[in-house]
Amino acid sequence: MIFNKEGSTTIITQEKTTIIEFVKGIEDRYESMKNDNIVANLFSLEKISIDDINEFLRISNKHKANKHSFVIVTDKISYDETPKEITIVPTLIEALDLIEMEEIERDLDF
Secondary structure, three states, X not given: OEEEEEOOEEEEEOOOOOHHHHHHHHHHOHHHHOOOEEEEEOOOOOOOOHHHHHOOHHHHHHHHHOOOOXXXXXXXXXXXXXXXXXXXXXXXXXXXXXXXXXXXXXXXXX
16 A cells, blocks of 8 residues: 555555455554545556445545545446445546545535
8 A cells, every 4th residue: 555645635545455454554544644635546456346445434434524535536436336425536636626625615614
């Protein structure tokens, strides 16, 4: 896993591990990035299932409850297929744009 911090956003890129190990790696390092927006970049995975995406549900809900964005990047699963609590986009640029919009909404208290 590669952790790359850009401003108030941490981008975590999946390399060669399972989704369960990836989620555990995020949870293990969560304290160091709990005040950042988080992007879980899964673009390098060839196959992703809904069950894989659901592994992120607990940490996503926790992070969003703390008023920070948690976004998954993959084009292997459609947004329509995932639970409403999970934010999923097909590209990293869209993830960063979405985070910017969510930060504006939080600043305006929406």
